[in-house]
Each structure stands twice: as C-alpha cells, then as structure tokens.
C-alpha cells in the first residue's frame with residue numbers, strides 16, 4: 001500500500017507500485033488533465049510536480065512518490081488563476097491544447113525555481129515539452145509574460 | 151419550450167470528464183467590450199441582393215451543406231443561445247469561429263453563447279469531414295445564412311407580438327427593438343415564437359454590412375475551450391470513461407497486411423489486472439480504415455494492458471510486403487521518374503521544345519514517408535450493448551466513422567452513435583477511424599465498454615503514411631536562357647491504394663496538388679505521373695502532395711536562378727509571369743483542374759495574387775539586403791487549398807552546420823478572414839510543423855516494418871531550435887473575396903524556403919528530405 005498526497009488530498013494505492021504516476025492519476029483518480037504523449041519521457045505531456053519539482057508522470061512510479069506531494073494541472077490553482085495559466089490565456093497560446101497542461105506545469109515549476117529566467121533559460125527549460133501544433137513562439141512569450149509581466 | 155434541438159442535438163452528457171458542452175463565461179474582455187461598445191451603433195443590414203451567394207465546393211461534398219437555423223441554433227428562455235459546432239476541433243479554432251460567425255450575423259452577444267458539439271450525423275448537419283482546410287471555406291457563408299435567418303425569425307416574432315410592421319423592428323445586441331414605439335424584447339423572450347417559425351427563404355434574408363461585424367474579422371474572440379485547456383478540464387479522446395470500462399492496447403502486425411501465425415497469451419493473462427486477450431482479424435492493404443488486426447490485451451487499467459502486451463508471444467506471418475525497404479524503394483522511384491509516365495497535362499509541344507532546347511536543366515527531389523504524430527495518439531472508447539454501439543473519440547470525420555463502424559460490426563447506421571471529443575491534433579491521421587473500429591469490435595467481443603489507447607510507438611509504426619516521392623523536373627532553355635519547356639514527372643505511391651487494389655496510379659486530388667496546376671508562364675509544359683506501388687498504408691497528411699510538389703518546383707526555380715546568375719525572387723516572379731487567371735484548356739489539361747474541389751469561376755487560380763504574396767513576403771523580409779556570413783534568406787510560394795502563401799525564411803548556419811531559423815515572414819492571401827488571430831496561430835504552427843517535416847520527417851522501412859518508434863528517432867522540432875519569430879502578413883479582403891483554406895497551405899512553401907535559405911547561407915543544396923545531418927557533412 002503506497003500513500004501519497006495528490007493535490008493536497010491523501011491517497012493510497014494498493015496496485016502495482018511500479019505504475020507510473022501518469023496512469024495512477026488518470027486511470028485511478030480520473031484526473032485527466034495529465035496527458036499521455038510518448039510514455040518514455042520524450043514529450044512532457046505528462047508533467048506533474050513532485051514536491052514542487054516538475055517530473056514526467058510517465059517515468060515516475062507511484063512507489064517513488066510515496067510519502068510525497070504531487071500536484072497535477074487540476075491542483076495548480078483552484079480556479080485556474082495561476083499566473084502561468086493567466087499568461088497562457090492572455091497570449092492565446094493553445095491550438096489543439098493537448099500538450100498545454102504539461103507545458104503549463106513545466107513553466108510553473110521553472111518559474112518557481114527561477115522567477116526571472118533569461119530567454120535562453122526559457123528555451124532550454126521548455127525544450128522537453130513537445131508541441132506538435134507548434135505553439136512555441138507563444139509559449140516562450142507566455143513564460144516571459146508570466147515572469148515579468150512583459 | 152425550446153427546443154427540440156437542445157434535446158436531440160446535444161449529445162447526452164459525457165459519462166465523465168464534463169458535460170460535453172462549453173459555457174463561455176469568460177469571454178475575452180477585449181472582445182466583450184468591443185462588442186458591447188458596438189451595440190450602440192445602429193445596425194446596417196443590406197438586402198439579399200447586396201450579398202451574392204456564391205457557389206463553393208461545400209455544396210458538392212457528400213451530404214452537402216445544411217444551413218437550417220433550426221438545426222444549428224437554439225435559444226433558451228433566459229436568452230442563452232446554443233450553437234452547434236458540427237466540425238471537429240483539432241487546433242485550428244473552427245469550433246469557435248463558425249459559431250462566432252453565426253452569432254455575429256444573428257446579433258447575439260457572444261458572452262451568452264454556448265457551444266455544443268454535434269454527433270456524427272451528416273444527414274442532419276451536412277458534411278462534417280474536417281479535412282482539406284475546408285471548415286471556414288465551406289461554412290462561412292452558410293453560417294451567415296443561419297445567423298441572418300435567426301435574426302429574421304426573431305424580428306418576425308417581435309413584429310407579431312407587437313402587431314407591428316416587420317420593417318419597423320430591428321434585432322440588435324441580443325434584443326429586438328421597435329424604435330418609434332420604444333419597445334424592446336430580449337431574445338429569450340422571443341425565442342419560442344421565433345424558433346417555431348419556418349426557415350425564411352434565402353431571398354428574404356438581409357445580411358449585416360461588414361462594417362457592422364462585432365466579432366467577425368476582429369480576432370478578439372478567444373477559443374471557447376481556452377479556459378478548460380489551461381486548467382486540464384478539456385475533454386480529449388482518452389478523457390471519457392464509462393463504468394466497467396476495460397483499457398485495451400493492441401499488438402499490431404509489424405508489416406502491413408501481416409497476420410498472426412500463433413500467439414501465446416499465457417504470460418500476459420498472468421499480469422495482474424489483465425482480463426482478456428482477443429484477436430482482431432488482419433486485413434490486406436486496400437482495406438480502407440479497417441483495423442490492421444493483431445492481438446489485443448484488455449485490462450483494468452492502462453498500465454496492466456501495456457505490461458500484458460509486452461508479455462505476449464506472437465509469431466507473425468509478414469505477408470506480401472515483407473520485402474519493403476526504403477533504400478531499395480527510393481531507387482525504384484528514381485527509376486520510375488526517369489522514364490516517361492502517364493501524361494496528366496500536355497501544353498504546347500514539350501517534347502519538341504525539350505529536344506530543341508539549347509540546354510536542359512534537370513533536378514530530382516526526394517521525400518520519405520512521414521507520420522502525422524499528433525500529440526494525442528489515436529484513442530477511442532466504444533460501448534456495444536443492446537444492439538447499439540456508442541463511440542467517443544477524437545475523430546476528424548465522425549459520420550464517416552459511424553458508417554465504417556456500422557459496416558465493420560454489421561450494424562445499421564441508426565444503431566451507431568459517434569460522439570466527437572476535442573482532438574489533440576489531427577493532421578489527417580484522425581480522418582482514418584481504424585482505432586475507433588478497434589474499440590467497437592473489442593467492446594462487442596468483451597461485452598463491456600472498451601477504450602483502445604495507441605502508444606506513441608503504435609502511432610509511428612502503424613500510421614497512414616504521407617506519401618514518399620521522387621519529383622523530377624526538366625526545364626528546357628532557349629539560347630537566350632529563357633525557359634521554353636517544362637517537364638515534371640512525379641513518382642509517388644497513392645492514397646488510392648488504401649481504398650482499392652493498387653494500380654500504382656495517383657488520384658486526381660494528388661495530381662491536383664501542384665502537378666497539373668503548376669502556374670509558371672512557360673509555353674510548353676508536360677506533367678506526368680509515373681507508376682509507384684504502395685507498400686504501407688498511404689494516407690493524407692497535413693498539406694498532402696503539395697509538400698513534395700512545392701519543394702520540387704520552388705527548389706528548382708531557385709537553383710536555376712543561381713545557375714543563370716539571376717536574383718531568386720526576381721526569377722520566381724518572372725517564371726510566374728503576367729497576372730492572369732489560369733485557363734485549364736490553355737494549360738493542356740483534359741478537364742478543369744481539380745482546384746481543391748472549388749469551382750474555378752468563383753475560385754480562379756489568379757497569378758496576380760500569387761505574385762502579390764511573393765512581393766509582400768520579400769518586402770517584409772528585406773529581400774536583397776546584405777546578410778552576415780553564415781546567414782541566408784530563402785523564399786518560396788505555393789497555392790494550395792485555394793490560398794496563396796509565400797514564405798521567406800532566414801537561416802543561420804552554425805560552424806558545425808546547425809540550422810537555426812531566427813525569423814520567418816509568411817504572406818497569406820486567403821480571401822476574407824473570419825478570425826485573424828487564429829490565422830496567425832496557424833501560420834506560426836505550420837512553420838514549426840513544416841520545419842519538423844524538413845529537418846526530421848521520414849520513417850524508414852526495413853523488411854517491411856517501420857524502424858522508428860518514438861520521439862528519440864522520429865524527432866520533433868522543440869523549443870530549443872524552432873522558427874523563433876513568425877510574422878504573418880494577411881492580405882486584407884472584403885467578404886466578397888471568398889474565404890479559402892488556412893490550416894494546411896502554409897506548410898508546403900516553408901520547406902523549399904528553408905532549403906533555399908540554407909543554400910543561400912552557404913550550406914548544401916538539399917534535394918533529399920529530411921535534411922537530417924546533411925548540412926553537417
């Protein structure tokens with residue numbers, strides 16, 4: 001039995017402890033904002049926060065999260081008003097939207113650790129998150145906007 | 151009251167993850183304020199004869215166009231307007247833009263509009279096949295008709311209520327007013343009486359003057375799913391669940407047309423959570439969207455299904471395509487394109503002109519099979535129970551899926567319901583509903599709801615691949631170096647092979663994408679298609695055959711300009727020649743060119759507009775200026791999906807050969823634009839998509855099987871190296887210049903603009919795609 005906190009709520013899981021967090025939050029908890037895009041850490045669609053740090057939900061097992069605190073996109077802000085979410089809307093970032101929870105979670109964790117990233121730090125910080133629709137120009141602008149208001 | 155349509159249209163609430171409807175509570179402040187301010191302005195409407203309804207390709211699509219307001223609009227007593235989105239949303243914004251056009255024309259307040267997504271039912275909604283950059287092109291006019299009809303009905307209802315002359319009342323800003331009597335009634339109050347009226351005939355409709363548009367053309371209305379997307383609430387294919395649902399993954403034959411020889415599922419069945427293992431029958435090439443077959447593992451959760459699949463021991467019979475090999479096939483295509491093929495265009499006497507030319511300039515361009523790789527891999531949920539089948543999925547063609555599922559299961563169309571979720575990207579992959587058929591078939595076998603999830607590996611290995619092609623062009627020059635003859639041979643397996651026994655011949659649609667309609671003003675032109683047999687499922691991919699055609703035509707143009715010591719842009723304009731409307735008979739075609747299904751009278755191929763975008767992109771990019779060493783500017787133009795796009799790409803070439811794209815200027819002439827903000831986002835996205843295609847796009851087959859499997863070897867452009875600033879320059883037009891395609895046409899010109907820029911930066915001339923490491927050699 002693994003115990004962990006998801007979005008502030010105590011959860012326990014008695015299934016296979018090697019189950020990736022991605023499938024635990026989706027299949028067991030119905031938290032569908034975390035997306036599957038590759039399953040092997042190559043796209044970032046599954047990005048969640050583990051004790052505040054961005055991790056790939058497809059590579060992090062439930063066992064590795066035992067006793068820790070996981071935040072998914074649903075828990076980032078109760079009403080969707082995290083500054084990164086606001087920036088994403090103000091700059092009309094999404095196209096299909098599928099990659100965007102992962103992008104937002106990545107950006108939020110990055111800004112938490114480094115509130116004023118340089119452009120180069122933004123590009124590098126976001127390079128693990130693929131957007132097949134090609135929203136990168138706006139993603140980079142939105143991270144900057146969330147960081148500096150510019 | 152309301153609204154039989156509310157009941158019948160609105161899909162029953164999704165079993166989980168939301169209601170399937172979007173309440174737009176949080177309209178863009180800018181958009182709302184602009185609209186509210188606009189309400190003070192008197193509405194100008196014009197009689198029907200000021201708006202000339204035009205013929206467009208939507209009318210000849212299967213099941214045509216429906217513009218009955220009763221089908222698309224419902225108004226609740228509280229004034230909430232519900233508009234049906236009948237096209238699938240995959241990132242272009244059409245789920246927002248078409249209802250926005252209806253709302254504007256009917257004078258509804260966008261802040262009080264709700265969107266519901268239609269189920270697949272073309273008899274009711276008309277064509278729903280979201281493909282071919284057609285959504286606004288085919289639906290902007292019907293959307294105005296719908297909106298104008300609702301406005302008319304509301305005015306009639308108010309006039310009846312007040313016993314007034316309908317000419318004295320006016321619908322404006324979500325209410326109808328009688329100016330001289332000082333009466334007003336809200337849309338909610340009038341809804342029941344208004345919507346009970348019959349649809350007015352078109353000649354009774356009056357349309358808003360374009361100057362009175364509140365939302366159309368402004369770019370201030372945000373996509374309706376924006377808040378849900380940024381909070382993780384938006385519902386995609388894998389986000390719908392039913393009680394008792396099993397999670398399935400399928401091991402498919404590595405080679406298309408392969409079948410299961412034997413399977414040992416004992417270890418798989420021991421994986422905790424695995425419930426059952428089922429076979430899906432294999433299908434040969436040419437089986438349309440029938441599943442490839444294979445072995446499915448059904449489990450209590452995705453993780454168990456994946457582990458179960460890993461534990462399967464399957465022996466495959468690889469079937470007739472086991473010898474397919476990319477390296478060998480490239481040689482085959484080159485040999486095919488080197489010999490005469492079947493003429494599809496014969497203008498003047500190209501053979502004689504080539505034979506008599508002072509010199510002939512020949513180049514050959516090659517592109518590999520590619521994979522759409524939408525961010526959301528294929529996925530669908532089905533529930534077959536009590537003689538009915540209900541499906542949820544990210545489907546570009548929900549009605550097509552409904553028919554194909556009914557056919558595969560041996561059910562009647564009426565017993566199959568297909569709900570459309572948001573699509574996490576489509577790019578043509580999700581026009582093919584094999585994944586939904588798999589779910590339906592497995593649900594029928596299992597007697598429970600089943601959701602089939604494709605992994606990324608599945609997606610890359612079992613695609614409906616973009617064609618691979620050799621495009622060989624010969625240009626005959628006279629003694630003064632004037633081009634007098636053009637011969638283009640195209641060898642590319644056709645998507646026809648996915649639908650019928652393969653004859654190695656391209657479909658008229660593929661021929662129509664830059665082969666038959668090459669616009670240069672050269673007196674003698676011949677286009678031929680050369681035989682190419684398919685060995686994988688070939689399917690359309692964003693921009694389809696326009697990609698290799700634009701690459702070939704725009705590359706050889708720049709190469710010949712260099713050869714002749716000419717400026718590439720000037721030479722391109724010279725090749726396009728005089729501003730004129732292309733005439734199929736003068737072009738030596740046997741029938742009118744395909745023209746993306748649009749009637750030529752309404753949507754002529756206008757070389758003046760083609761020239762216009764070249765000049766615009768060149769001017770914006772500062773064509774002709776001196777660039778630092780290691781930088782290059784490239785330009786290319788192509789008309790596709792009836793839109794004219796020129797792209798100027800600036801490249802920097804690192805000392806190690808790394809290609810970077812700091813800036814792109816895209817000039818787009820796509821007629822009237824409903825939502826310029828979404829056009830800009832499509833231009834930006836298309837450049838990224840095209841850069842991926844150019845740099846990395848290409849799968850390799852060995853022994854019949856795709857060798858790539860995930861984003862490590864099927865690479866994507868990422869934020870560490872992408873077209874950093876894409877400027878979209880939209881040529882402004884009034885409504886009378888018909889709206890044309892946006893989702894696809896910016897992809898094709900990017901590739902040759904990029905490779906021209908690389909050459910101009912001092913890099914290698916790229917003739918074979920993908921570029922990969924060629925600039926590093």
Ligand code: FES
Pocket residue numbers: 035036037038039040041042043044045046047056057058059
């Ligand atoms: S799904 Fe986890 S990184 Fe792609």
Ligand code: FES
Pocket residue numbers: 094095096097098099100130131132133134135241525574575
């Ligand atoms: S918005 Fe579609 S993948 Fe990023």
